Amino acid sequence: MDAEAFEDALDLSRDKSQNQGVYIYQPPKPGKASGERPSKRRKVSSTANPEHDTKVPSFMPLLNGAESADCVQQRYDTYKQLWAEQEHKIQEILEDVDSGVLSDVLSFVRETSPQTCNGCIPTALITVGSNVSSLSRLLSRLNDQLMSTNEGGVIVLESGDAPNLKTSLKNIIRAAVTNTEGNDGFQRFLTDRSGPRMLGYDLDLLYDYVQRRGTKKLVLALRDSEAFDPALLTDLLSLFKSWLDRIPFTVMLGISTSVELFEGRLPRSCVSLLQGKHFEVQEAGNSVDRIFEALQTDPAGKLWVGRNVTSTLFEKARDSFQTPEAFSRMVKYSYMSHFFANPLSTLLGSAHSSILSQNPFSEVIRNLPSFRMLCEDLVESGSTEEVRKMLDEDEYLLQTAIANLEAGQDAMRHLFRAVLLIHKCLRHTQTSKKMSVSDLSVRALSGDLGESPIVEDMLASVKAMDSEQLLEVLEVLQNTLSDDSPLAEIQNDLKSLMEEHPDSRPFHSEYNINNSVVTTTVVHQRVKLTKGKANLRAQDVEYNKIIDRLAGAFIEYFSETLIRPTDLFMNEAFLFDLRNPLKEVFTPRPRFAIERALATPFDYLISSSPDAETRISSRQPPASILYQLYLESGALVNVHDLWQAFYAVFESDQSDKCDDREIMALFYGALSDMKTFGMIKNSRKKTDHLAKSTWIGL
């Protein structure tokens, strides 16, 4: 093999340009006229093409392209509509979560002044924990409030905006002015002044602005205070302190760890400039739970995420720093994937018969696992006619499917209503372990909530309640359930019973341990313990009947509602439960990908030889060969050994024809690649050795 063919085989010519030491410079083609602006600074016309807007880039047709355009459009529209509703709910929750803190902070900002703080800068410390995004929501709402009353505004500064004192001051001034005046207003503000042009970082500018606007409160919020350089923070704060008699600053510090830790890191001189109050924003977990509850237990819900997705979502939310927004983005992604890739999702929208008839839905349905299950069940129960009919008649199948789809959706709604009911009950019975709606939902979605010890415990503790407690529970539960449930009847009976015997309340339950009596009798010189019922009054007996009825009603209700969602026919249409795209997308694994590409390059590249197995061969890219040799070595590698091994790979493949200078060049190239990846470095211990700095599979 001559050199050229050798190169071609390894496809070297393509990546040559990158690591060539010397090359001929070729200026880019003068395609553009000289007067034209560079692409980054070109003027973008704001008049968007109206035709372009109407034709939204919608989904791809599925079913090998057999899906009609209407159908695709409907999938897209349904998704849009569904998610818009959900997003609205999420926004409401997020606003509601913050409102308490917002009013506190607002009143703090309004009430405090340097005078009330012993001459220090009024400071609000806001601990946000891992709920990092909540602060920006809070600040923007605070800004709106202050702006609407013309009191001032909020300047948000992030650590990225503050590399040094000058730049951060510039940013502060700019943010303060553009907040009310807009971008053009800022330029006008700079130019329309009577005096000489000031330096951009001169706080006199801000003073001027404050005087012009009559600002009473200027809130400076440092969103991620910990990330600021402490020295810079001290500088900034001492500067503010010095201007405090002219500019009404209030500092707001967002803290993700804890106040003590933050305070401990600042110099004492800096701490003594600040005084104020500490506010706490609710944990992210709380709002995540609420969002999940709102999305899943909606009485008009159409689509639900399944067990796998739920557990993935919550694993991510609990284990790492994640904002509620990120959580809702993940849910949005799963909704999107459902509508993007599932042709049955069309059925969630308003089903026109034209759409149904045009598309091969019947074929799709017949391929569903849930259809197969249904058929098996039907055959087992002996109604083969039905199965035959569904297999033969498209029309009939579609009708059954749609009826089943609606029934399934109803079942899901009932399921989540039951989950809510259990949750409320649990909250009332106060078992030691707090179960959140999400925990219960995961169990319910996998179908084993009904038999779980949680429900049994709950029933036992409900049974043991006395009448007062029970009435409370029933009243709470009444709100979640519909009126025609047996619960209302039970409640009425209980109430009337209580009215009949107003003086002997509360009634006691026989299931309560405290109400049973242990009797000791000596029989044949042995002590015998018998647990007997305490003497129950007549009304207690009545009450116990009610309790038994209630327990029976509960058990019946749960066995009816707590079904396994995957057993429902057509569950593929309204239940999204694919773990994989979600996990892959939200936890990318670049390192793993690089390691895999280097260790087994033909997972990614097309092999030119048929026997491209795990062995190291000269057909693999040189970096990959070297990496595999590197994996075999210890923490320190002799470079000469490495070269020998590298050479041997080529030698064995090409026997006598190989050119060792060529291979040496490849070796050097590969070595520099490895160095770029940060996998090797020169060892200080031995001069001719390389130190290994990464290990595979960590």
Place this chain on the structure above:
Amino acid sequence: MQPADVVQALSEWPHRHVQSRQLASLLHPTVPSPPTLVVHGISATCKSTILNGVLSTLRLPHAVVRSTECITGRHLLTKVLWNTLDALGQKDEWEKFGKGRCEHISSLAVLLEECLAARPIEKRGKFVLVLDEIDRQREAAPTLLSALARLGEIIPTLCVVLVLSSTPRPLFLQSASVPHVSFPPYTRKEAIDILLASPPPALGGLDMEETLEIYPHFVSTVYDTLVGPTAGSVPVFKSICERLWPKFVAPIIQGETPPGWQRATGESALVHRIVPEESSSADQKVRKPLAPSAAPSALPSLPYFSTLILTSAYLASHTPQRLDTIFFSKFSSSSLSARNKRAHHRRRLKVLSQAQAEEAANGGGSTPKKGKRVKTRITKSTLSSAFATSSATTSAIGGGAGITGPSTILTARPFPLERLLAIYHAVDPNPPANPIRTTAVADQIYAELATLRRLRLVVPASSSHAGFASTSSGNTSADAGEKWCVNISGDWIGELAKGIGVEVGEWLAGGLD
């Protein structure tokens, strides 16, 4: 107006009549002033107030520039020019004088001369330029001070007053015979007098007569115990008195027998906190004064995964790399000999760290012993870097108390990222059921580490002293040599790790014996 009248006018600032007299004589409009005047004294000694008082009483035209408000040297010069124009009432004619721009001290001299010459004839008297806290000027050129001192020599009608808050070195202006006016700190008597001049803080339940009887004694006691020995200034003195007074008289108000000084409550009250304790709760605390005010402080709430990474980072920082196989290897974790080995190393490291802590407490930066018995290498460089990094973290726990605790075994040392990953796998309390099949977590760890770094809980070791700018702007190069260091005290980690079911002492060299 004679200097004596000026002193009279400034009598509301007690114990400063010598200085006001000196200033009044030096700056008197009818007397030729020295071209440069230095006023120095530590902070809170009434320098600026007296100076401004003298200038306004003498009705001298003057301009004051606060150096701390100027970000750069250029900013200072520009401000000097504007404030002068403002004081001379020539603000509308700024275009005549360098268009309001001044970038160099030499042009400042020219411009100042021009604008002083542009005054009407009858107003061509003395002009005083006060540069407050000029020694704190940011980004000042090294020649700035001596150049400013020359301004008065170049412009005859100008007198430059430099206010310094540090004691000047001899001849620091590179010119002889510059008059200095010193503002010494207040003596004990003066400070107490000043404080007693204002009425004592009124408290309900204590009549004025009684207050006036006790308060002077209280104030002098506070001075002797807390302010005098620490060279505290008058504002500090005042705030201490205000904070301690309610606690001091609380037993009287509540009709108890005086318990004497409570060290615990007193000391915690002296420290300025950003969030002050509520006064109502302070009253309650008086009743049980020895209740631990340093109760378990609120822990930062980190998610599970981040906590585990932080714990691993802490362990990586505090375990010598040489002992990794002994402490973290899973092959020998259960065998008896491995346990013995581990216990041996723990004891040894504990002894070593105690010796080190004592040495650090005694000798400071003296060269540590390099005995052969001590196998863990503690070179001078590691020690000094430890001192540099520990100021914020380990010293917070307190030197004396830290000797016994497992948290301060060895000061945090930098570790490479791969080691963190390996230790993470070793300490993971919920290891994956099938370690070979599970996917790698390194990429997830990197993402969390970025957040931890933003919170400054884990920092790149090389940038611990470098500026923030160099590290923040996307410096994410996968440099193999880059090392990291944990930046949080061990007590926190211990608590945090317990929350996720990891016992730090179990892994830590020197802990749990």
